[in-house]
Amino acid sequence: MTALENRPRxxxxxxxxxxGVVGNAFERDRVVANIRSLVAKARAxxxxxxxxxxxxxxxxxxxxxxxYVPELQRDESEPLVHKTYGDxxxxxxxxxxxxxxxxxxxVVTGAQTDxxxxxxxxxxxxxxxxxxxxADAHTTEELREWGVPIGPEDAIAYTNSYWRFAxxxxxxxxxxxxxxxxxxxx
Numbered sequence: 001m002t003a004l005e006n007r008p009r010x011x012x013x014x015x016x017x018x019x020g021v022v023g024n025a026f027e028r029d030r031v032v033a034n035i036r037s038l039v040a041k042a043r044a045x046x047x048x049x050x051x052x053x054x055x056x057x058x059x060x061x062x063x064x065x066x067x068y069v070p071e072l073q074r075d076e077s078e079p080l081v082h083k084t085y086g087d088x089x090x091x092x093x094x095x096x097x098x099x100x101x102x103x104x105x106x107v108v109t110g111a112q113t114d115x116x117x118x119x120x121x122x123x124x125x126x127x128x129x130x131x132x133x134x135a136d137a138h139t140t141e142e143l144r145e146w147g148v149p150i151g152p153e154d155a156i157a158y159t160n161s162y163w164r165f166a167x168x169x170x171x172x173x174x175x176x177x178x179x180x181x182x183x184x185x186x
Contacts, residue, residue: 003128003170007104010183011048012038015088015110015120017072018053020065022111025139026152032071034137034178035109039072047183048101049078052088054116086119089127098129105130107181113140114148114155125168132174134181135160 014035022028042049051074055061061082074080079097081088088094098106106124108131110117117138124131138159140152150158166173176182 002104002130003168004104007099007102009048009102010105010107010185011050011098011101011103012042012107012183013050013052013088013109013120014039014072015052015108016054016112016116017069017110018059018065019067019069020059020063021054022069022139022141023065024141025111026141026156027139031111031137031139032069034134036071038107038109038134038137038178038181041181042107042183043075045183048103049075050081050094050097051078052081052083052092052094052110052116052120054083056084086116087123088116088120089123090119095127104128105132105185107132107134107183109134109137111139113138113152113159114143115140118159121163121166121173125166125171125173128171130171130174131163131166132176132181133160133163135175135177137178 059066081092081094083092121131160175163173164175
């Protein structure tokens with residue numbers, strides 16, 4: 001039900017599953033395995049997979065921390081979007097990459113839940129996309145020492161809970177577990 005005209009396709013978005021981002025993340029191995037299975041499913045169904053990779057002063061390009069986790073391998077034909085802000089659309093070519101592929105609906109996975117995942121979900125909805133969050137394919141780490149009032153498990157549960165009710169004229173936010181992801185839903 002995207003608000004974008006002539007954009008009937010769905011794409012899988014894999015955000016920041018980098019060594020330095022998910023190294024200490026909550027249920028890291030389970031989340032990475034879920035993402036890996038979604039990437040395989042998307043490829044088998046010829047659904048576009050787009051990879052997003054963050055860099056900043058602490059996550060410098062080319063460093064081991066900046067690299068994607070070894071369990072996830074990007075195919076050279078799949079776009080890699082480099083970003084420096086939480087919202088994967090901000091100051092990147094993500095919108096152009098999605099438009100080229102006729103994408104109006106995003107299936108969102110990755111890290112961190114309470115930063116780049118939330119920012120990208122909201123960025124997508126504001127820009128006219130439907131955005132599905134995969135409930136068990138995003139994660140974060142313990143951030144209370146930086147003022148986050150809840151732990152990672154609660155941050156994930158809270159995000160899953162409120163995103164179910166996200167909507168704007170002509171577009172919606174939904175939440176489904178990995179096992180229920182349907183790339184054909186429009």
